[in-house]
Amino acid sequence: MKPHTLLAAALVFAPLSAWAGSLSVENAAVRAPLGQNTTTAGYLVVKNDSDQEIDLVSAASDGAGRVEIHDHIHENGIMKMVAVDRLSIPAQGEVVLKPHGKHLMIFDLKQPLKDGDTLPVTLTFSDGSTLEIKAPVKTRP
Numbered sequence: 562m563k564p565h566t567l568l569a570a571a572l573v574f575a576p577l578s579a580w581a582g583s584l585s586v587e588n589a590a591v592r593a594p595l596g597q598n599t600t601t602a603g604y605l606v607v608k609n610d611s612d613q614e615i616d617l618v619s620a621a622s623d624g625a626g627r628v629e630i631h632d633h634i635h636e637n638g639i640m641k642m643v644a645v646d647r648l649s650i651p652a653q654g655e656v657v658l659k660p661h662g663k664h665l666m667i668f669d670l671k672q673p674l675k676d677g678d679t680l681p682v683t684l685t686f687s688d689g690s691t692l693e694i695k696a697p698v699k700t701r702p
């Protein structure tokens with residue numbers, strides 16, 4: 562098998578959810594950026610089946626210059642986004658990243674993304690594990 566055939570096979574069989582040890586990811590999606598915008602947001606649910614709290618400590622993508630972990634806070638009646646160092650995933654619990662809530666902020670996209678594309682995202686956790694996902698790009702995630 563040639564390398565590109567292997568890659569194609571890997572893509573065909575890539576599951577919509579990924580897991581590493583006690584952590585799993587569901588419902589990953591990246592918002593299709595508007596126009597020429599190179600910044601967008603990513604959403605997903607991380608489940609922790611272990612008896613220990615684990616933190617999401619960083620995210621990165623081969624398709625983007627930088628990925629930050631963001632939360633929304635209310636300040637003086639205004640909702641604004643802030644970058645956070647980590648998001649904790651409670652033991653036997655989950656953290657939900659969704660529109661208008663916690664999210665991944667994706668900067669400097671290297672290629673335009675449209676509905677139906679996927680963006681690879683690597684998540685790194687406080688227990689040293691990493692999860693690689695292929696997040697589907699959606700106009701309305």
Ligand SMILES: [Cu+2]
Nearest residue numbers: 631642664666
């Ligand atoms: Cu943000």
